Amino acid sequence: MSGRPDITTLWESGPGVIDPPWDTGAFTEERLFTLACTAAATRTTLPDPQDVRLFTDDNIVNPTQLDPYLPGRGLDSGFAGYADRLRGRVRSFALTVNSLQQFDWDFWRVLRRQADAVIAATGSEVAGGVDCHLIASAYGTAPTLIHKDTAGVFTHVISGTKRYYTWPFEVFGHVAGAEATQRQVNLPASVRVEDHRDTATVVEGGAGTVMYWPSDRWHCATSDGEATVSLHMAYYQWDDRLATVLRRLRKQAEADLGVARFLGGTPGEEGTDRADAVEAAVRKALTRVLEGTGLDLQTRLSRLRRRTASNFEVVPPPRPCPGLAAADLLTVPDVSAVATLVVDDTTYLAANGHVMRVRGGGWLNGFLATLEPGTTRTLAGWSGTMRASGGPPGLAEAATLMRELVRRGALDQERTTS
Numbered sequence: 001m002s003g004r005p006d007i008t009t010l011w012e013s014g015p016g017v018i019d020p021p022w023d024t025g026a027f028t029e030e031r032l033f034t035l036a037c038t039a040a041a042t043r044t045t046l047p048d049p050q051d052v053r054l055f056t057d058d059n060i061v062n063p064t065q066l067d068p069y070l071p072g073r074g075l076d077s078g079f080a081g082y083a084d085r086l087r088g089r090v091r092s093f094a095l096t097v098n099s100l101q102q103f104d105w106d107f108w109r110v111l112r113r114q115a116d117a118v119i120a121a122t123g124s125e126v127a128g129g130v131d132c133h134l135i136a137s138a139y140g141t142a143p144t145l146i147h148k149d150t151a152g153v154f155t156h157v158i159s160g161t162k163r164y165y166t167w168p169f170e171v172f173g174h175v176a177g178a179e180a181t182q183r184q185v186n187l188p189a190s191v192r193v194e195d196h197r198d199t200a201t202v203v204e205g206g207a208g209t210v211m212y213w214p215s216d217r218w219h220c221a222t223s224d225g226e227a228t229v230s231l232h233m234a235y236y237q238w239d240d241r242l243a244t245v246l247r248r249l250r251k252q253a254e255a256d257l258g259v260a261r262f263l264g265g266t267p268g269e270e271g272t273d274r275a276d277a278v279e280a281a282v283r284k285a286l287t288r289v290l291e292g293t294g295l296d297l298q299t300r301l302s303r304l305r306r307r308t309a310s311n312f313e314v315v316p317p318p319r320p321c322p323g324l325a326a327a328d329l330l331t332v333p334d335v336s337a338v339a340t341l342v343v344d345d346t347t348y349l350a351a352n353g354h355v356m357r358v359r360g361g362g363w364l365n366g367f368l369a370t371l372e373p374g375t376t377r378t379l380a381g382w383s384g385t386m387r388a389s390g391g392p393p394g395l396a397e398a399a400t401l402m403r404e405l406v407r408r409g410a411l412d413q414e415r416t417t418s
Contacts (some may be wrong), residue, residue, distance in 0.1 A: 001309050002019055004017055004019050004084040005018060006018065006019070006021070006121075007021065007118060007121045007122060007123060008121050009118070009154065009211075009409050010212050010214075011121075011122045011124075011214070012152055012214045012215065012216075013214060014201070014205045014213075014214065014235070014307055014315065015164070015166045015201050015211070015212060015213035015214070015217060015219075016203060016211070017203055017205055017209060017210065017211050017212075018154075018210050018211070018212055018214060019210075020114075020154070020210045021117055021121070022113060022114045022117045022340075023110075023113070024156060024208070024210065026110040027110075027156055027158060027231055028158075029078065029079055029158050029159055029229060030078065032079075032100075032134060032158060032229060032231065033071065033076075033078050033079050035084075035097070035098055035100055035103050035107060035134070036071050036079075036095070036134060036136065036400055037071050037072055037073050038103045039051070039052050039097045039100070039103055040052060040067075040070035040071055040072060041072070042103075043066075044121055045071075046097075046102075047314075048098075048187075048206070049063060049415025050063070050098075051097065051098040051102075052070070052095075052096075052097055053095075053096045053097075053098075054066060054069050054070070054093065054095050054096070054244060055092075055093060055094040055143040056069065056086070056090040056092070056093045056096070057087075057090050057091050057092055057093075058092070058143040059143075060143075066188070067404050069086065069089075069093075069095075070095075070206065071095070075361075079159065079227060079229050080227060080387040082136065083136070083138050083227035086138070086150060087138060088144070092137075092138055092140065092143075092204060092225070093137060093138055093173070094135060094136075094137040094142060094143055095134075095136045095137065096130065096133060096134070096135050097133065097134040098132075098133050099132065100132045100133065100134045100231070100314065101132050101312060101313040102211055102314050102315065102316050103130075103212075103316065103317060104316065104319070105316050105409055106146060107350055108312070108315065108316055108337040109215065109333065110322065111233065111310075111312075112134050112309075112310040112335045113314070113335060114154075114233060115130045115233070115235075115310040115311060115312070116310050116335075118154075118233075118235065119310070119311065120208070122270075122345035124235075125306075126151075126152075126214065126235045126236055126237050126311060127236070127237060127238055127239040128150055128151065128235075128237060128238050128328045129236050129239070129306060129311050129312060129313035130233070130236070130310065130311045130313075131151075131233075131234050131236065131312065131313065131314065132231065132232065132233055132234070133156040133231075133234060133395055134229075134230075134232075135228075135229070135230050135231075135232065136227070136228070136229050137223065137227075137228050137230075138223075138225060138226060138227045138228065139223060139225065140222060140224075140225050140377050141193060141220065141221075141222050141224065142220060142221035142222070142223045143397065144186060144220075144221075145187065145189060145191075145192075145193075146165075146172070146186075146187045146191055146192075146193060146196075146218055146220045146221055147185060147186040147187060147218065147219070147220070147238045147253070148168075148169070148176075148180070148185050148215075148216065148217060148218045148219065149184050149185070149215065149236070150182065150183065150184055150215055150236050150237055150348070151215050151233065151234035151235055151236040151237065151262070152180075152212065152213070152214050152215045152234070152235045152239040153179065153212065153213055153232050153233065153234050153235075153413055154210060154232070154233040154235075155206055155210065155211045155212070155230055155231070155232050156209075156210050156230060156231040156232075157206060157208065157209045157210075157211075157228070157229075157383065158227065158229040158230060158231060158232075159207050159227070160206070160207070160219060160223065160224075160226055160227055160228030160230075161204070161205070161206045161223060161224055161226070161228065162204060162205065162209075162211070162222075162228060162230055163202060163204035163221070163223065163277055164202070164203050164204065164205075164211060164213065164219050164220065164221050164222075164357065165193055165196075165197065165200040165201075165202055165219065165220050165222065166201050166202070166203065166217045166218065166219045167199055167201070167211050167217065167218040167219070168201060168216070168217065168218075169181060169216040169217070169218065171196070171199055171218065172187055172191065172218050174317050175187060175188075175191060175201055181216055181238075182238045182240065184246040187218070192370055193222065195219050210242060210385055213234075215236070215237040215238070216256065218412070226392065227364060231352070234238070235310040245295060247388055248295055249286065249290070249295070252289045252294065253282070253285045253286055253289055256285045256288070256289070257281060257282065257285050260278070260281055261278065261281070261282055261285075262278070263278045290292075291381055297343060297391075299343060300343070301341065301348060301350075301355055304341050304350045304355060305350055305353045305354070305355055306353070306363045307337070307339055307350070308338060308339050308350040308353055309337070309353030310335075311354055312353060315352060315353035315354065316409075318354060318407040318408055319406065319407050319408075319409065320407070321403050321406040323403070324379050324402060324403055324406070324413070325379065326378065326379050326383075326395060326411070327378050327379070327380070328378060328379050328413055328414065329376055329377070329378055329413075329414040330375040330376070330377060330378070330379060330382055330402060330406065330411040330412070330413055330414075331374070331375065331411065331412045331414065332371045332373050332374060332375045332376075332410070332411060332412075333373065333409065333410075333411075333412050334373040334397060335338075335373075335376065336351070336352055336371070336373065336409060336410050337351075338350065338351045338352075338368050338371060338410050339368075340364060340365055345358050347359070347361070347364060349364070349368075351404075351405055351408035351409065351410040352408050352409040352410060354405060354408040354409075356408075361390075362390065363386075363389045363390030363391045364389075366389035366390065367385065367386050367389040367391055369412060370385050370389070371411075378403060379398070379399060380395060382402055383395050383399070383402075384396065386398045
């Protein structure tokens with residue numbers, strides 16, 4: 001034992017280097033490079049293309065010009081080759097891939113084991129959710145400079161060296177402004193690390209080191225200018241519910257109103273005031289959304305998704321599953337969660353962060369309880385279990401549900417060969 005503090009000692013109290021109580025062996029440079037290449041190749045199709053970003057010489061690269069600067073299997077021999085290629089063009093760089101878990105189901109399962117361990121140790125399902133970020137870089141000082149997120153962060157140094165200067169919130173609170181504890185804040189470039197080293201707590205290390213700092217800590221990463229790869233597990237402590245509701249309200253009202261929400265360009269009916277008519281339509285649309293049940297249902301489904309996803313907000317998309325045969329073996333993985341929510345006679349089934357509407361009553365929860373990790377049955381066997389729980393008697397109906405569970409990671413398929 002190294003005598004380093006454990007998670008419960010440091011959680012939301014102070015920075016430090018820890019001995020993690022989870023396996024870090026899956027965080028290999030080769031595996032992370034494969035994920036980075038997948039992210040680069042698919043970034044324009046992502047729900048948020050800005051999940052893949054790059055700074056070169058402290059300036060963010062325009063997304064329309066980003067492709068030549070991204071890693072690729074046909075271009076680079078791992079992160080080291082990628083760094084060599086970029087440093088032939090720029091002095092420094094920082095590639096960030098957000099929500100790395102969205103690119104691979106097996107990798108997400110590894111991350112979920114860590115998230116479950118942290119949640120169990122701290123007793124805290126953080127309000128803002130869990131996310132994973134990859135940074136491949138070569139710089140002296142990170143282009144984000146001194147900043148604070150709203151997350152407690154575990155940083156795994158995969159290769160190279162990292163040093164983080166960290167400060168209590170009070171050191172820069174007067175610069176940050178109101179509600180800075182609850183927001184992500186980047187301090188002005190005029191607030192330099194060099195001028196505040198005497199008040200900083202430093203955490204640093206090389207490959208294999210795991211560092212932690214709480215959600216209220218200002219921090220700035222520095223390095224020796226050589227290539228570095230790090231993986232960051234972030235546990236976000238704050239979620240602005242007003243902003244969430246306003247986003248949902250705006251999205252629904254815009255869909256309901258269409259171009260009718262715009263004033264100008266369309267003459268009003270004779271004898272009416274166009275401005276009054278548009279504003280009345282907007283008020284009517286907002287009232288309908290606020291007084292309806294949609295916002296409440298969205299909130300409940302959001303919580304259901306998180307509850308079955310180890311508190312991750314972003315999860316991998318459904319997997320392909322073109323079909324199932326009666327003899328195919330289906331195994332419940334060791335990292336999986338399913339749950340249901342019944343609202344107005346409609347049953348919602350969440351599996352690993354994915355929600356679908358299903359037909360089923362009390363039998364469905366009875367069947368889901370049989371999905372014990374490690375259990376393997378053929379499709380026909382699972383159909384019998386479903387039937388014994390009061391579910392559909394036919395194999396075809398059972399196969400429909402089982403296929404959707406495979407797609408959402410609640411079952412792993414092993415095809416039989418003839």
